[in-house]
Amino acid sequence: MKVSIIGATGYSGLELIRLLQSHSKVTIQSLHSYSNYSENIAYLYPHLKDVCELSLESVDIKKICQTSQIVFFATPSGVSKDQAAAFIKAGLIVVDLSGDLRLENHTSYKKWYNFDGASQELLTQAVYGLAEWNDVTNQKLIANPGCYATATLLALAPLLIEDILHLDSIVVDAKSGVSGAGKTPNPSSMYTETNDNLTLYKVNQHQHIPEIMQQLKKWNPSIENIQFSTTLIPVTRGILATIYGKLKSTLTTEEVVDLFQKAYQDKPFVRIQEVGNLPTIKQVVGSNYCDIGISVNPVTNQVLVVATIDNLIKGAAGQAIQNMNQAAGFPLNTGLQFSPLYP
Known part of the structure; x- marks a missing residue:
């Protein structure tokens, strides 16, 4: 084609x-x-x-x-x-x-x-093309998700679908490389501003918030809001989303990891980390993978979920091709079978 x-x-x-x-x-x-x-x-x-x-x-x-x-x-x-x-x-x-x-x-x-x-x-x-969760087979118009939305939603999906969180406890602290701002010159993305610096931006105003909430409500209509913040970090590519939530019942890290592994067992581009491992940006850059790690604090009964993606691939072009593959009837991983860049 x-x-x-x-x-x-x-x-x-x-x-x-x-x-x-x-x-x-x-x-x-x-x-x-x-x-x-x-x-x-x-x-x-x-x-x-x-x-x-x-x-x-x-x-x-x-x-x-x-x-x-x-x-x-x-x-x-x-x-x-x-x-x-x-x-x-x-x-x-x-x-x-x-x-x-x-x-x-x-x-x-x-x-x-x-x-x-x-x-x-x-x-x-239009069909919202969160590739791991929304079927776009034979669809003609696909709205590719935003990069922050992709990382956040993939990290929250199993928790909301299984309804194991207190919904008013969700906090998302997401950090992105400078390429997420696009190519248009902007003083805030200049080398002298971003190097050796961290900058919070669009606090409570980021345009990915409504699409995140729209999808979360489909998984669990009882959710009303989340706390969502974004930070610009001095790297070229990559998003690391750190998500916190209070569990409704006492669960171990092993149990929550098992929940995620079952949810994504047939999703080749989501890699659930082993217990004790949390992902880094470096391990996904240059690839269409989303890597997710989980840790439960037994003292506070809070779950920590970390999701990393390459914002230009899984957060944009790669997921767009993944959606195209499904819509056109191609094998899902066609054109996307490449490993992350390392080092």
Whole structure:
């Protein structure tokens, strides 16, 4: 099948190019940008020389519909909500990596993203593509989850589904590398600001909060809220989400680890750590894995869950390809069978 990438010059778009080049079931047909028309992608990004040397094109919806079967939107928020419908009408599979189609209620979008939301009709067609938990088989419109949301939801799913937490006790302390902010220049992401520094940002205002709550309520409708904070750390890639919650009954670390192992036993991209081990960012960077470690404090009866992902792969391009595989009927791990980078 042939794919087109809209927003090919952003970090997620470039990662899609890298990963799709080794995908055995698809061919990259075209790359699209809202600037740099006609430039060879490898001229702008020399790491792609002899890998992908397509020229960037403007977004011609009619032409894309005539030449491709799958479209990835790796665009900033505010773009796909106005363009996705035309591709769906033409029968293409659309995977949207932005936040435009994640929230089921279009009125919530403006509050969190400061844009008017997509039409309710379009949102009704979209499936939230948390790949391990939501089936997108044969779906045409997939809303790829946010990076923080992916790590947080994978870490909380077994706990909420089994209803073993006091729901008002959940605290999420998530930390991300600088690439999560995208390529647009910003003083807060400059080397001089991020090096040797930690910075809390968007406290109680992060745009991934509503999609997290939306999914958590599907697993356990009784949940009302969580405490969620995000911190920028001086690394290029990676998210480490540390999650705390109070257990309803006395459980050991071994028992909670066993619960997670059973929940993810048939999910090849989630790796549950052995008792006594907690994951690091380094062990997942460059891969589509989410590594999860668990520890229970027997004194306080609190559970600690740590989830790590590469924000540009499992948190963006990799999960998008995982969703594409399922939607198109390809083997789930096609194009994603590579180990993390080490060291």
